[in-house]
Amino acid sequence: MKARGTSMTVMAWRNLWRNRRRTLLTLSSIAFGVFLAVLFTAMQDRNWTDMINLASRLGAGHVTLQHPEYLEAPTLSKTVERTSALRESALAEPGVTRAVERILGQTMLSTARESRGAGFIAFDPGAEDSTTLTLLGAIVQGELFATGRDAGIILGERLANNLGVDLGDKIVYTMTDRTGGIVSGLARVSGIARTGAPSVDGGLSLLPIDAVREVLGYAADEATQVAAFVDDQRRADRIADRLNAEVGNKVTAHPWHEIQRELAAFIALKVGGARFMEALIAVLVAAGIFNTLFVSVMERLREFGIMMAIGWSPGRLFRLVLLESAWLGVVGLVGAALITALPYWYLATTGIDVSGLMGQDLEVSGIAMPTTFRVGIFPMHAVVIAVAALVATLLAGLYPAWKAGRVDPVETIKLV
Amino acid sequence: MTAERNSAIVQLTDVTKVYHQGSVDVHALRGLTFEIAKGEFTAICGPSGSGKTTALNLIGALDHPTSGTVVLEGNDLSQLNRRELSYLRRDRIGFVFQAYNLIPVLTAYENAETVMWVQRVDVEERRRRVMELLAAVGLEGLETRKPSELSGGQQQRVAIARAIAANPAIVLADEPTANVDSETADKLIGIMEQLNREQGVTFLFSTHDPRVMERAHRLVRMVDGNVASDERQT
Numbered sequence: 001m002k003a004r005g006t007s008m009t010v011m012a013w014r015n016l017w018r019n020r021r022r023t024l025l026t027l028s029s030i031a032f033g034v035f036l037a038v039l040f041t042a043m044q045d046r047n048w049t050d051m052i053n054l055a056s057r058l059g060a061g062h063v064t065l066q067h068p069e070y071l072e073a074p075t076l077s078k079t080v081e082r083t084s085a086l087r088e089s090a091l092a093e094p095g096v097t098r099a100v101e102r103i104l105g106q107t108m109l110s111t112a113r114e115s116r117g118a119g120f121i122a123f124d125p126g127a128e129d130s131t132t133l134t135l136l137g138a139i140v141q142g143e144l145f146a147t148g149r150d151a152g153i154i155l156g157e158r159l160a161n162n163l164g165v166d167l168g169d170k171i172v173y174t175m176t177d178r179t180g181g182i183v184s185g186l187a188r189v190s191g192i193a194r195t196g197a198p199s200v201d202g203g204l205s206l207l208p209i210d211a212v213r214e215v216l217g218y219a220a221d222e223a224t225q226v227a228a229f230v231d232d233q234r235r236a237d238r239i240a241d242r243l244n245a246e247v248g249n250k251v252t253a254h255p256w257h258e259i260q261r262e263l264a265a266f267i268a269l270k271v272g273g274a275r276f277m278e279a280l281i282a283v284l285v286a287a288g289i290f291n292t293l294f295v296s297v298m299e300r301l302r303e304f305g306i307m308m309a310i311g312w313s314p315g316r317l318f319r320l321v322l323l324e325s326a327w328l329g330v331v332g333l334v335g336a337a338l339i340t341a342l343p344y345w346y347l348a349t350t351g352i353d354v355s356g357l358m359g360q361d362l363e364v365s366g367i368a369m370p371t372t373f374r375v376g377i378f379p380m381h382a383v384v385i386a387v388a389a390l391v392a393t394l395l396a397g398l399y400p401a402w403k404a405g406r407v408d409p410v411e412t413i414k415l416v
Numbered sequence: 417m418t419a420e421r422n423s424a425i426v427q428l429t430d431v432t433k434v435y436h437q438g439s440v441d442v443h444a445l446r447g448l449t450f451e452i453a454k455g456e457f458t459a460i461c462g463p464s465g466s467g468k469t470t471a472l473n474l475i476g477a478l479d480h481p482t483s484g485t486v487v488l489e490g491n492d493l494s495q496l497n498r499r500e501l502s503y504l505r506r507d508r509i510g511f512v513f514q515a516y517n518l519i520p521v522l523t524a525y526e527n528a529e530t531v532m533w534v535q536r537v538d539v540e541e542r543r544r545r546v547m548e549l550l551a552a553v554g555l556e557g558l559e560t561r562k563p564s565e566l567s568g569g570q571q572q573r574v575a576i577a578r579a580i581a582a583n584p585a586i587v588l589a590d591e592p593t594a595n596v597d598s599e600t601a602d603k604l605i606g607i608m609e610q611l612n613r614e615q616g617v618t619f620l621f622s623t624h625d626p627r628v629m630e631r632a633h634r635l636v637r638m639v640d641g642n643v644a645s646d647e648r649q650t
Contacts, residue, residue: 006529011522015521018521303519307530310506310530311502311503311505311507311509311534312502314499314502410478413478
């Protein structure tokens with residue numbers, strides 16, 4: 001075998017394996033810590049994105065263009081005009097996939113026997129489907145009305161039960177128009193929907209937008225909102241900002257978290273908790289790395305003293321130990337990738353059915369949650385976890401590295 | 417005298433070293449004064465506690481004197497900072513320790529080239545020099561062995577190769593034959609004599625070993641932290 005020169009990187013690598021068991025234990029803790037952080041984050045990323053997307057498809061989109069005062073005091077008198085132009089503006093934004101007009105409000109639904117208050121969403125059936133309005137994918141009886149002028153209504157299943165109506169039955173919907181007057185329309189039950197969220201199934205109805213415009217006396221391009229849908233919910237803020245700069249002061253664009261405040265607060269709370277857990281994992285992993293490196297340095301004080309005596313500078317010894325620390329981080333990350341890949345792939349593609357644990361009607365902040373547990377990490381979060389693991393490893397190595405660079409050759413060489 | 421002073425590599429002048437051990441002051445050196453000239457093969461001997469190792473530590477820029485001056489190739493070591501001392505050790509001083517003290521994760525070749533490696537000497541130049549030295553100390557063919565795969569004598573030969581690889585001004589050897597059998601000790605002394613004779617390497621030993629004392633060209637006897645006698649031997 002030909003003798004070859006070495007390098008600090010190679011030397012650091014060899015030093016890592018001087019105590020194989022200790023190194024393997026440390027690598028396991030790094031890999032397992034990163035594994036937990038990735039799955040935890042992936043679960044959250046997927047979960048929150050699903051919730052936000054579901055919430056946006058429940059009525060307001062990812063970005064909502066509406067009257068500036070509608071958010072604080074929603075009434076049917078606070079409308080936006082030239083909705084076609086607003087839709088075009090929204091669709092011109094990169095990332096916006098759909099933009100639809102809607103009228104949202106409260107109504108009193110009455111039959112010959114019962115009356116119930118409910119929310120309503122009036123929309124154009126030709127422009128929407130279940131990717132913009134969840135309820136349309138949840139129609140379990142009947143069908144969607146054909147045009148915006150149909151005299152049809154779709155009710156949540158519980159609401160229909162409470163009203164005691166079935167398909168084809170007549171319902172009178174009563175609303176307050178922009179002048180404060182009471183106006184009514186007549187519709188027949190054309191469909192019944194079941195989402196699994198009790199508040200939706202028990203309190204929401206769908207109506208054709210043109211029929212409602214006529215009842216409320218709205219113009220043909222007037223509505224309470226234009227809802228825009230984006231390919232990635234994280235872009236909502238930027239899109240809302242750009243639209244606000246464009247549409248003038250009679251319309252305000254709100255990102256989803258301004259409309260769904262309860263959901264946003266819930267997610268923020270959960271994300272805060274998750275960050276705390278991740279920080280705790282990072283600290284525990286870093287403590288393990290610190291212990292390994294520190295013990296390793298203390299065992300080699302004499303060797304460092306010799307190296308210092310033969311001309312190694314304190315800085316070079318510092319770098320050597322920091323390189324050992326970096327190796328731990330890199331190998332730990334590779335290990336993490338290996339142990340994470342398969343479980344992640346399974347959870348991302350197939351998922352785990354948790355309906356048995358959580359019941360069929362799982363609802364968070366009024367949003368019906370999917371009953372299959374899946375994961376999906378944002379690539380940037382994966383990068384952040386990897387960088388954080390490396391930084392934690394290097395930080396944990398700083399003190400042992402400093403200690404190595406501070407050895408006193410005279411004192412340490414005495415230690416036979 | 418002037419010519420001799422000009423060729424001095426090491427000059428110790430009135431050097432004292434006091435160690436504070438609790439409330440007790442231990443005077444390791446008491447006004448030590450002597451010089452080492454280029455090309456010398458010198459042994460410092462004396463009983464334990466006479467100050468041999470302390471003197472070597474001071475000459476090797478590993479420690480500071482309490483008073484007096486230690487000058488190496490014209491550099492007053494007390495005037496150099498930690499980094500400059502590190503560079504001085506790297507470039508001008510070779511060390512051979514009692515307990516071999518090779519770096520266990522490096523092969524014989526890599527240990528021998530360590531100093532030149534930190535000096536950033538060109539790879540080919542390093543290779544040429546290390547192979548030449550390993551051959552000179554009789555370790556041809558053992559280049560890829562780790563210290564744990566070498567005998568004590570072989571390890572000490574690697575340590576000698578490492579010490580002289582970077583052409584230092586002086587090689588300081590602290591009891592270099594203390595941990596090897598007499599046959600190996602003879603061979604090690606022979607190797608160092610040969611390097612001194614053929615390559616002009618300056619050696620300074622601290623030793624208890626009579627064989628080293630006999631073969632040294634100059635013998636400095638220390639007692640109680642000072643020079644008791646300083647003899648040239650033929």
